[in-house]
Structures are given as C-alpha cells and as structure tokens.
Amino acid sequence: MNNQKILKKIWSLFIATFIICGAQAQEIQQQRGVEVVSPEINGDNSVTFRLYAENAQSVTVSGSWMEFGQNLEMKKGDDGVWSAKTAALEPSMYHYNFILDGVSILDPRNPKALRDGTRYASTLIIPGEASDVFQVNDVPHGAITKVWYDSPTLKLNRRMYVYTPPGYANSEEKYPVLYLLHGGGGDEDAWSSLGRANYILDNLIAEGKAKPMIVVMTNGNAEQSAAVTDWSKQPDASQSFGPGANGNEQEIIDGMTKFPNSLVNDVIPYIEKHYRVIANSENRAIAGLSMGCLQTQITAMSNPGLFQYIGCFSLGIHFNTPFDLISNNILIPAYDQHLETMKNKLFYVGCGKDDFCFEGVQTLLKKLDEHNFECVYNETEGGHTWANWRIYLADYAPRLFK
Structure with missing residues (x-):
C-alpha cells in the first residue's frame, strides 16, 4: 500500500472516530437531560x-x-x-x-x-x-492594522495597532491623530479588545459626535517588541522599571521615561511619514489610563506644545515609591514651569470615586488649580476598571479637534 492510500485510510478512521465520539457525547447529554446555557x-x-x-x-x-x-x-x-x-x-x-x-x-x-x-x-x-457606544452597531466601520516599526530609541522592532476611520482607504483626506496608551499589564491589544476603542470611534463618528481620526494604540512596555502572544523570546525585563523595581534612582527614572521618549522620537515620526495626517499640535492628541496616564503626563509635560489635547484616565501625581521619583523629578517641575504658558485646548481628567489612584488624581487637580489651569474633570462611580476607561474615551473623543 502506498503512502497516499495509508494517509487516506488514517484520515477516514479519524473522521469516523470523530463522528462516533460526537454522537456518543450528544447521546449522553440527551440521556442525562443536560442543556447548559451560559451566560x-x-x-x-x-x-x-x-x-x-x-x-x-x-x-x-x-x-x-x-x-x-x-x-x-x-x-x-x-x-x-x-x-x-x-x-x-x-x-x-x-x-x-x-x-x-x-x-x-x-x-x-x-x-x-x-x-x-x-x-x-x-x-x-x-x-x-x-x-450602545461600544456595541458592534450597523454603522460604517474603520480598520485596525497591526503595524511593525523600528524603534532606534528602544533598539527593537516593535508593533502597534493603528485605527483608520471609515473612508480612509478611499480618500485623500488628511486626519488628526489620537495616541492612546494602555495600562500596566496590558499591551497594544488592550484598547481594542478590552477598551473597544475602534467600536467607540465607529459609533461616535457615525453619529457625528466625533471627528474622523486616526488612533494609534502602542505597546507601552519598553522591553517588549509586541504582545505576549507574539513573543519569540522572553523580553529583557531589566530594561524597564516599574513599582517595586530595583536599581538606583536615575535608572528607575530612565526606565520610566524610555517609552515616552520612544513615542516622541519613533512612533510619531513613523505615523506622520506613513499615514495621511495633519501634522501639527492642534491635530495631535494623547490619552492614557493608569500606567499609560503616567506616560501621557511625562510625554506631554516634557514636550509642551506637542499636543493640544491631553487625557489623563485614573492616575495623577503620586508619591508612593517609585512614582515619587517621577512626580518630584519630572511632573511637578514640568507643571510648575509650563502650566502658566501652556495654551492647550483640552486637559481632561477622569477617575472613579473608588479608584485606588483617587488621591493622586486630586493632587493633580490641585496642581492644575494652583496655576489657574482649566481642565475637564469626569468623576464616575466605581474604581480602576475598563468599565470606566471606556466611559472616559467615549467622553474624551467627541471633545477633540474642535
């Protein structure tokens, strides 16, 4: 018997076994009267x-x-x-x-x-x-592309998700850009899978509540090339610092500023070269949740004038180690130096009443108030959850690029 006949016989036996087992399982379930609906x-x-x-x-x-x-x-x-x-x-x-x-x-x-x-x-x-705002509704849908790009700053080839609005592919129009950052433990997949950012934008654009925009969803973990599902090797965690990290103060500060530096030096230039964007501060927004909010503040306040729209979700100015190093060495000096002259169109802050970051958010609000700097504050029920972050994005996006 040749190899082809042997393979056909094995495949036939597999199909027969599969059908028999499936029929037996169905028969057992019917005999027991088990019908499970969940949820x-x-x-x-x-x-x-x-x-x-x-x-x-x-x-x-x-x-x-x-x-x-x-x-x-x-x-x-x-x-x-x-x-x-x-x-x-x-x-x-x-x-x-x-x-x-x-x-x-x-x-x-x-x-x-x-x-x-x-x-x-x-x-x-x-x-x-x-x-309704994040359901898959019967409206025109944008596209999400998984984009690989070189990051000389991080010495990695990295991946980000880029949302382009409905009609982008068939037009010559240029669009504003929102850079949207995830929180600790997440990656470039988080804002589309958990945050449903693409559906939120689809629905808001369809209703005329938000301007069509490009949304760039990055991987904020400086040591990762992409999400854990696509690791070819374990990332070098020593290249990134977070709460409880070892190392001297300067190493921790350098670790926490690596991704913000890459965002400015690698990501934004790539987007503005490869996509049809309006490349000025009035058409450039940034927002992030939790860790991404810290990165948002570092990026925006270290580069005043780069973004006219800043969104801070569920993080503020904190003094627990090692965030105190960033607050004392970067955020507070930058706020004190630049808030008097910043002419941003929007500084948006959102936080839940039960969020463990609530106190730090109040410290941020006091710092803004100290300099008579206006902001939009959205205080919601609940805590440090995606339920709130979807609310903030749905409230923030319609305020952009007005």
Whole structure:
C-alpha cells in the first residue's frame, strides 16, 4: 500500500472516530437531560451562569462587577449543572471566570473571551444606552492594522495597532491623530479588545459626535517588541522599571521615561511619514489610563506644545515609591514651569470615586488649580476598571479637534 492510500485510510478512521465520539457525547447529554446555557442575560439585567461539572466539589464566579477578592457561589443541581444568578447589572461590558475546585477557567458555553496581559476571561455585554457606544452597531466601520516599526530609541522592532476611520482607504483626506496608551499589564491589544476603542470611534463618528481620526494604540512596555502572544523570546525585563523595581534612582527614572521618549522620537515620526495626517499640535492628541496616564503626563509635560489635547484616565501625581521619583523629578517641575504658558485646548481628567489612584488624581487637580489651569474633570462611580476607561474615551473623543 502506498503512502497516499495509508494517509487516506488514517484520515477516514479519524473522521469516523470523530463522528462516533460526537454522537456518543450528544447521546449522553440527551440521556442525562443536560442543556447548559451560559451566560443568560435576564429581563431585569441580572445574569445566570451555568457550568456542567458533575464531579466538581466547588464552583464560583469571579467577575469584574464585584469587588476584588469577592466571588459568587454557584450551587450544584441534580443534573450536575452548577448555577448562580447575579443581581441586576448596569449596562456595560463585563468579564468573568469560573473557579472550579480552585482553578480559574473560561465559560465553555460562551464563545466570547478576551485577553488582558497573561489572563484570559469570558465576556458579556449588558445592553442599554450606556453600552450602545461600544456595541458592534450597523454603522460604517474603520480598520485596525497591526503595524511593525523600528524603534532606534528602544533598539527593537516593535508593533502597534493603528485605527483608520471609515473612508480612509478611499480618500485623500488628511486626519488628526489620537495616541492612546494602555495600562500596566496590558499591551497594544488592550484598547481594542478590552477598551473597544475602534467600536467607540465607529459609533461616535457615525453619529457625528466625533471627528474622523486616526488612533494609534502602542505597546507601552519598553522591553517588549509586541504582545505576549507574539513573543519569540522572553523580553529583557531589566530594561524597564516599574513599582517595586530595583536599581538606583536615575535608572528607575530612565526606565520610566524610555517609552515616552520612544513615542516622541519613533512612533510619531513613523505615523506622520506613513499615514495621511495633519501634522501639527492642534491635530495631535494623547490619552492614557493608569500606567499609560503616567506616560501621557511625562510625554506631554516634557514636550509642551506637542499636543493640544491631553487625557489623563485614573492616575495623577503620586508619591508612593517609585512614582515619587517621577512626580518630584519630572511632573511637578514640568507643571510648575509650563502650566502658566501652556495654551492647550483640552486637559481632561477622569477617575472613579473608588479608584485606588483617587488621591493622586486630586493632587493633580490641585496642581492644575494652583496655576489657574482649566481642565475637564469626569468623576464616575466605581474604581480602576475598563468599565470606566471606556466611559472616559467615549467622553474624551467627541471633545477633540474642535
């Protein structure tokens, strides 16, 4: 028998086995009467979760709508299906995991999932007016391109995501640019997957609430070439410093300013060379959340006049180590030096009332007020969450390039 016939026989056996196993699994499920629907969004916006785990000892739900460390207990039915029901949830996007006998897993009945750094979670969207802005609606859609570029500053070939608005490919028009930075633990994928930035812009542009713009979503981890899913080798973490980092003061400051320097020296020149942009400060905006907000402040305040629009989400001026080094050596001197003469069109600050960065944000607001520098402040419910950061982007984008 030649090799081709052998391969055909093996393939036929595989298909037959697959069909038989699938039929047996379906028959077993039908015999047991097990039909699992999860998640099920109820009419009052509560959610019922279900998991078939006949031999499990305990199952809970860990969800982004709950406080850190809290879990929702699931109860086991006679059919081996564990279930739990939440209280009514506000319209928004949420992520969750099942904790099965101490092990975090995705919801096997839910095809919608996302990645946040190295963590994967199932997702759901509670419909309503507040979540309409990031739903996939029947409107013209922009495009996201994964762009590789050289970064001489970081000595790496790196990747960023670039959103171009509907109509970009078929026009000769030039567009303003928003540089949008993620938080700690995230990467260039974060603002599109968790933040749903492209859908927010699609919907706002379609409604005439925001001007068509290019959005550049970078990887703010100076030691990484791209997201963890595309690492060919482990990044050299010694090249980047963060909270709790070792090293002398100057090394920590240098580590925290590496990406802002690369943004100015590598990213912006690349975008303005390869895309149809209006390359002036009145058509250049920057915004970031958490770590990205720190990088936003470093970039904007170290380069006054580069951006006419600055957005700070969930971070301010902080004095916990090692952020005190940046605050005392870069931010406060820059604010004191430049705020009197800066003529920015918008300085936007957003923070949740329960955010652990709330105090530092108030310090930032006091510094702005000290210099009679006007800002737009959006204080929301909740904490350091994507639910808030989507709100801030949806509020910030319509204010740009007016």
